[in-house]
Amino acid sequence: MPIYEYKAAGEGCKYCRNGFEIMQRMDDKPLGECPKCQAVVRKLPSRFRACIVETPDEVAETESKLHDFEKEGMWSHAAELADKTGLEDRAREDYKKAGYEM
Numbered sequence: 001m002p003i004y005e006y007k008a009a010g011e012g013c014k015y016c017r018n019g020f021e022i023m024q025r026m027d028d029k030p031l032g033e034c035p036k037c038q039a040v041v042r043k044l045p046s047r048f049r050a051c052i053v054e055t056p057d058e059v060a061e062t063e064s065k066l067h068d069f070e071k072e073g074m075w076s077h078a079a080e081l082a083d084k085t086g087l088e089d090r091a092r093e094d095y096k097k098a099g100y101e102m
C-alpha cells in the first residue's frame with residue numbers, strides 16, 4: 001500500500017504542522033483534514049514518484065537508497081521504495097518495522 005504525506009495548510013497541531021505520513025489504498029479518498037485536529041491538510045507529492053526502475057544503474061541506485069533508509073531507520077520510506085520496485089517481501093518487512101500492521 002502506498003504511503004502518502006500530508007501537511008497542514010495552516011497552523012495545524014503538533015502532529016500535522018510538519019507533515020505526517022499515512023498509508024492509504026490507491027482508491028481511498030485523499031484526506032482533507034488532520035485526523036487529530038481537523039485542520040485542513042494538503043497532500044504532498046510523493047518523494048519517489050519519479051523513481052521508476054528501468055536500467056541496471058537505477059536498480060543499483062534504488063538498492064543503495066533502500067539500504068540508506070534502512071540504515072537510518074527510515075522504515076516507512078524504505079518500505080514505500082521497496083513496494084514501488086516490486087520487492088514485496090522487503091516492503092512487508094520494512095512496513096512492519098515502521099510499525100504498520102500488515
Ligand SMILES: [Zn+2]
Binds near residue numbers: 008016034035036039
Ligand atoms: Zn493536526
